[in-house]
Amino acid sequence: MTEHDPEALNVAPGEPHDTLLSETLSYVIGLGLALVLTVVSFWVASTSELWGPGVAVGLVVLAIAQMGVHLVFFLHITSGPDNTNNVLALAFGVLIVVLVMVGTIWIMAHLAAGMAAGPELTNLQMQHG
Amino acid sequence: MTSSEAVAIGLTHGGSEDTGLGNRGPQSKSIVVPYGFWLFVLSDMVLFSALFASYASLVHATDSGPVTNQLFDRTNVAIETASLLLSSFVCGLAIIAAKRKNLFWTEAWLVLTGLLGLVFLVIELREFAGMIAIGAGPQRSAFLSSFFTLVGCHGAHVTAGLLWIGTMMAQIWAKGFQPHIGRRLLCLSVFWHALDIIWVAIFTIVYLIGTLP
Numbered sequence: 001m002t003e004h005d006p007e008a009l010n011v012a013p014g015e016p017h018d019t020l021l022s023e024t025l026s027y028v029i030g031l032g033l034a035l036v037l038t039v040v041s042f043w044v045a046s047t048s049e050l051w052g053p054g055v056a057v058g059l060v061v062l063a064i065a066q067m068g069v070h071l072v073f074f075l076h077i078t079s080g081p082d083n084t085n086n087v088l089a090l091a092f093g094v095l096i097v098v099l100v101m102v103g104t105i106w107i108m109a110h111l112a113a114g115m116a117a118g119p120e121l122t123n124l125q126m127q128h129g
Numbered sequence: 130m131t132s133s134e135a136v137a138i139g140l141t142h143g144g145s146e147d148t149g150l151g152n153r154g155p156q157s158k159s160i161v162v163p164y165g166f167w168l169f170v171l172s173d174m175v176l177f178s179a180l181f182a183s184y185a186s187l188v189h190a191t192d193s194g195p196v197t198n199q200l201f202d203r204t205n206v207a208i209e210t211a212s213l214l215l216s217s218f219v220c221g222l223a224i225i226a227a228k229r230k231n232l233f234w235t236e237a238w239l240v241l242t243g244l245l246g247l248v249f250l251v252i253e254l255r256e257f258a259g260m261i262a263i264g265a266g267p268q269r270s271a272f273l274s275s276f277f278t279l280v281g282c283h284g285a286h287v288t289a290g291l292l293w294i295g296t297m298m299a300q301i302w303a304k305g306f307q308p309h310i311g312r313r314l315l316c317l318s319v320f321w322h323a324l325d326i327i328w329v330a331i332f333t334i335v336y337l338i339g340t341l342p
Contacts, residue, residue: 010156012163014319020225027221034214042207045337056338063333067326074221074322086167093171097178104182 013086014075030073037066159312166316170323173286177327180279181334188339190271197272197339200265205256206336209249210328213287216245217325224318230306236298242321243294246287253284276335283331286324293317 018026041062044055071077077086155161188197223238257277260266267277297317300310 010160012160012315013167014163014224014315014322020229023225024222027218027225030221031214031218038210038214041333041337042203045203045341048342055341059333059337063329066329070217070322070326070329074217074325075319085164089164089168089171093174096175100175100178101182101185104179105185108186 010085011076011082013077026073026076030069033069033073034066037062037069041066159308162312163315163319166319170319173323174327177279177282177330180275180282181330184275184279184335187271187275192270192272194270194273195263195265197335200260201336201340202256203336203340205252206332209252210332212245212248212252213325213328216242216249217322219245220318220321224315227301227306227311227314232301232306235301239294239298239301243291243298246291246294246321250284250287250291253280253287257281257284280331280335283324283327286320286327290317290321290324293320 041059044050044058044062050058071090077083077090079087156164219238220242223235223242226234226238260273265273267274294317297310297314300313304310
């Protein structure tokens, strides 16, 4: 890394920056890992050998792992010093995505539980009305 | 700093070295343009998170209509997943070829990327048509409204990506590997990889968890 090389301190997201062999190898490794994770996902969803209630959680974990594989091997988002801006933007995006999804699912599940009143409560409301 | 160095790092206003952006000045366009596009892609994922959240909230609101287990076919989903993943991989190969200014392989890998994307899109549209034909269209229930919005929005992104791939192939053919064409191609690859990331979430949350016994 030379002092005046403008490309040395930052890289653009998605841009491979190495020799032909190592760049291709990065995509091949990514493809292999993603294929393995996909096959495992479909197997986990189909088999009856696993503990039922844990299957959905396991599938979500496998999906998150595969997203990580895509980010690292296809989009080249790494923890290197040349990638700080890309990672910070990603971290903020992940924060918002988690807030939106967990917040919505949490609130709506509570709302559904609150709305699912038993028959006695329903009758009570009808008597008052 | 010499004037040629100032141009090389994108510091083109000349004169004072104090740019307010540190001694090195702003980044070059080859960094700034894909970084801006990366921010767009991340905001697109925030949009999808809202669609996922509404789908998760409404998945049981079937209004006595068809439920997930009756509608989804895992074989279709497996083929869709494989074609989109391979498409994403081949798109990376196109970027590697473009970086080395190899016209034949860049165009060849881009054609393959687009064809695999087309396979995905055709299977998805056939699935939608089949669902609508048996009365499970978006008007049937809140669950189906949110399903068609979420999966259809991803499909619309893939359609836009296919048009973009065609445009980039024409531009590379007509204008050659100029710097601004290279930046557009890199943005296209970021977009295409991001679509595959969103599809991973869709096939897991909608299709696999939706068809658990």
